[in-house]
Amino acid sequence: xxxxxxxxxxxxxxxxxxxxxxxxxxxxxxxxxxxxxxxxxxxxxxxxxxxxxxxxxxxxxxxxxxxxxxxxxxxxxxxxxxxxxxxxxxxxxxxxxxxxxxxxxxxxxxxxxxxxxxxxxxxxxxxxxxxxxxxxxxxxxxxxxxxxxxxxxxxxxxxxxxxxxxxxxxxxxxxxxxxxxxxxxxxxxxxxxxxxxxxxxxxxxxxxxxxxxxxxxxxxxxxxxxxxxxxxxxxxxxxxxxxxxxxxxxxxxxxxxxxxxxxxxxxxxxxxxxxxxxxxxxxxxxxxxxxxxxxxx
Amino acid sequence: xxxxxxxxxxxxxxxxxxxxxxxxxxxxxxxxxxxxxxxxxxxxxxxxxxxxxxxxxxxxxxxxxxxxxxxxxxxxxxxxxxxxxxxxxxxxxxxxxxxxxxxxxxxxxxxxxxxxxxxxxxxxxxxxxxxxxxxxxxxxxxxxxxxxxxxxxxxxxxxxxxxxxxxxxxxxxxxxxxxxxxxxxxxxxxxxxxxxxxxxxxxxxxxxxxxxxxxxxxxxxxxxxxxxxxxxxxxxxxxxxxxxxxxxxxxxxxxxxxxxxxxxxxxxxxxxxxxxxxxxxxxxxxxxxxxxxxxxxxxxxxxxx
Numbered sequence: 001x002x003x004x005x006x007x008x009x010x011x012x013x014x015x016x017x018x019x020x021x022x023x024x025x026x027x028x029x030x031x032x033x034x035x036x037x038x039x040x041x042x043x044x045x046x047x048x049x050x051x052x053x054x055x056x057x058x059x060x061x062x063x064x065x066x067x068x069x070x071x072x073x074x075x076x077x078x079x080x081x082x083x084x085x086x087x088x089x090x091x092x093x094x095x096x097x098x099x100x101x102x103x104x105x106x107x108x109x110x111x112x113x114x115x116x117x118x119x120x121x122x123x124x125x126x127x128x129x130x131x132x133x134x135x136x137x138x139x140x141x142x143x144x145x146x147x148x149x150x151x152x153x154x155x156x157x158x159x160x161x162x163x164x165x166x167x168x169x170x171x172x173x174x175x176x177x178x179x180x181x182x183x184x185x186x187x188x189x190x191x192x193x194x195x196x197x198x199x200x201x202x203x204x205x206x207x208x209x210x211x212x213x214x215x216x217x218x219x220x221x222x223x224x225x226x227x228x229x230x231x232x233x234x235x236x237x238x239x240x241x242x243x244x245x246x247x248x249x250x251x252x253x254x255x256x257x258x259x260x261x262x263x264x265x266x267x268x269x270x271x272x273x274x275x276x277x278x279x280x281x282x283x284x285x286x287x288x289x290x291x292x293x294x295x296x297x
Numbered sequence: 298x299x300x301x302x303x304x305x306x307x308x309x310x311x312x313x314x315x316x317x318x319x320x321x322x323x324x325x326x327x328x329x330x331x332x333x334x335x336x337x338x339x340x341x342x343x344x345x346x347x348x349x350x351x352x353x354x355x356x357x358x359x360x361x362x363x364x365x366x367x368x369x370x371x372x373x374x375x376x377x378x379x380x381x382x383x384x385x386x387x388x389x390x391x392x393x394x395x396x397x398x399x400x401x402x403x404x405x406x407x408x409x410x411x412x413x414x415x416x417x418x419x420x421x422x423x424x425x426x427x428x429x430x431x432x433x434x435x436x437x438x439x440x441x442x443x444x445x446x447x448x449x450x451x452x453x454x455x456x457x458x459x460x461x462x463x464x465x466x467x468x469x470x471x472x473x474x475x476x477x478x479x480x481x482x483x484x485x486x487x488x489x490x491x492x493x494x495x496x497x498x499x500x501x502x503x504x505x506x507x508x509x510x511x512x513x514x515x516x517x518x519x520x521x522x523x524x525x526x527x528x529x530x531x532x533x534x535x536x537x538x539x540x541x542x543x544x545x546x547x548x549x550x551x552x553x554x555x556x557x558x559x560x561x562x563x564x565x566x567x568x569x570x571x572x573x574x575x576x577x578x579x580x581x582x583x584x585x586x587x588x589x590x591x592x593x594x595x596x597x598x599x600x601x602x
Contacts, residue, residue, distance in 0.1 A: 118312055120533075120585075123577040125540050126558060130320055130570060133562045134327030226439055233441045233544060234559050246441075253445045253548060256460070261449060270442035277437035285433070 007214055010290040017286045020279040027276055031076035040067035042074035043241060050255075053264050060264035062251060071243055072269045078244040079273070082159055083225035089163025090170065090220055095213060097167065098174025099201055103182055113175070116168050124165040125227060129236050132157045154239045158231065162224045170216045177212060181205055211291050218284035222277045229273065245273040298593070302586065309582040313575060320574045321363055321567050325356060329565035331376040350376055352567070363568070372575070373568035377561060383572035387554065391576065393463065394546065394553035398538045400469060401476035405534070408477070409484025410527065414520065416485065417492035428485065435482030441544050444475040448548075461550040472549045476541055480534050484527055492523040525596055532588035536581045 011017045035042070046065035053060045059068035101112040132154065140153040181187065182205070190200050231237035232246025233253075252265035324331075332338060332346050347353040350373070351362040366373055372383035412432070416425040451471060452460040462468045495501065496519055504514045546555035554573060561569035 122312075122316060123536060123540060123574065123581055126574060126577050127316070127320070129559060130323055130562050130574065134323040134329075134565075137328040222437070229439060230441070230544065233439075234547065236559060236563065249439075249441055249445075253441060256445055256448055256453070261453060263449065266442070266445050266449070270439075270446070274434070274438045274442060277439075278434060281433055281437050 010287055014286055020282045023279045031073050035073040038070045040070045042070050050262055059268045072272055075243050075245045075248050075269055078238055078242055079225055082228045083221045085159045086163040086224040087220045090167040094167030094170030095174055098171035099178050102175035102178030103201055120168055128161045131161055133236055152239050162227050166220050166223050177209055181208055215287045222280040245269050305586050313578055316578045317571050317575050321571045324565055324567040324570050327565055331565045372572040375566055375569040377564045377566040383568050387576055390554040394542055398542055400473040401538055404477040405480035405484055408481040410488050413485040413488025417489045432482040432485045435478050440475050440541055443478055444548050447471055463551045472545045476545045487526045487530055491526045495519045495523040528592050532585035535584035
């Protein structure tokens with residue numbers, strides 16, 4: 001719980017960071033709880049197509065007469081879910097990779113960092129699109145045989161691959177920290193006492209990295225959220241009955257025409273998404289500055 | 298130096314090879330028909346088509362055939378746009394994307410460095426705080442949100458710029474601005490942060506002590522060092538502008554290479570997809586190399602290894 005303590009200690013000091021954290025909490029609560037009190041369900045179609053915001057529909061309605069408030073909150077659920085689970089994937093890979101690379105040092109470290117450099121030089125998002133579109137079928141079959149039909153295959157693929165593209169920075173930072181930490185007396189002492197490498201990594205080094213992990217955690221969430229909505233916007237993201245902020249914005253963009261403006265279709269999901277990303281970036285920045293001894297207030 | 302460039306270029310060949318192989322094999326092993334996504338094609342015609350496009354036989358055979366062609370600079374004929382070769386499509390669309398991308402790149406550097414520098418010399422004043430808030434907003438607002446909003450305002454409400462299209466100079470303004478926003482914001486933050494560090498250093502104090510004007514200190518001495526992180530970022534930024542232009546080109550109906558990428562992957566067109574991925578990756582490698590060389594030229598302390 002040291003990590004959480006640190007988080008609260010830093011956030012409490014700054015009024016701006018408190019408001020960001022509170023805002024994010026509100027978005028999560030609205031997405032999970034508030035959605036049941038809108039009076040509509042996310043897939044409820046009606047004749048009330050493309051109505052501007054009114055008392056019955058606070059955010060207006062879309063082409064199929066869906067209530068846009070409900071859709072936006074539902075989109076928040078999906079976007080937040082993808083961002084959170086993708087971040088867990090990237091965190092696991094990045095931290096493990098960085099720790100091993102830094103701790104092993106020498107040849108292994110050199111090789112592992114070369115691999116990171118190569119992946120950096122690839123158009124990863126572009127490759128993710130190829131991977132997701134081509135692996136759609138096989139994964140669907142795999143999930144079906146495993147009896148996990150409640151998970152849409154596309155969603156699973158997006159979470160895994162976006163997680164697998166965003167771990168590089170984390171791995172680099174963690175490696176740098178481990179390189180410094182492993183030379184310190186307590187590690188030497190543990191080695192002298194005969195502790196295994198795995199134990200040293202997990203029990204002694206990992207707790208020392210928690211600060212930096214929290215910072216990059218808050219910065220990875222918006223990155224993955226942005227990637228997911230980018231893909232959904234292009235039509236290779238979350239599949240049809242599901243909707244994320246990216247799909248909602250894409251729907252709005254396709255309706256832009258010189259005759260009538262359906263501004264609410266764009267402003268509400270777009271605004272929600274931008275504010276969420278802004279709050280997450282603010283938090284990440286604030287935490288990084290607070291933990292970086294070189295930055296003085 | 299030359300040895301380094303040669304080595305990096307040589308090193309990039311296996312990388313490109315891996316990327317193309319991965320893409321081709323993935324698209325080919327995906328359960329989709331590259332010739333039609335909707336209607337069923339009779340078996341005989343299908344076989345004939347596959348033969349025509351060298352997509353018959355085992356996967357290894359198909360791959361060998363394709364790589365042989367690629368090695369000779371022939372990226373094959375697109376299965377989706379039947380009578381057009383991938384080389385031809387790329388030759389037509391890439392210049393469009395590059396025009397848009399380089400303008401956006403230029404705008405991002407111009408606004409990013411100016412705003413970042415301006416904010417740094419007003420450290421912690423209202424102007425600095427305001428600009429940095431704008432910059433963070435610029436990073437947080439996705440291009441596919443900012444672009445439609447700008448279109449609604451400037452093209453539809455005010456009617457000063459065209460909604461979409463390509464060809465006349467006024468049609469490039471909105472897409473280039475939209476594309477440059479997140480990069481300008483990142484560059485502004487980088488410039489500000491690094492300039493703040495540099496202004497604390499001894500050589501800046503010396504320059505001031507010599508009696509140089511503040512402008513000379515800033516532009517001739519400090520900025521030269523402070524620009525380094527921006528150069529470091531310019532490689533990844535080029536990559537970002539490349540992928541970012543997929544969205545912008547789709548939104549503004551620009552005949553660039555971006556939309557082909559998603560369409561070809563969705564239509565299981567192995568040649569088009571591999572071709573576009575190849576172009577993207579080579580650009581990325583070249584830009585990263587250029588950024589490293591530039592870094593070396595500007596900062597003599599950096600040793601290239």
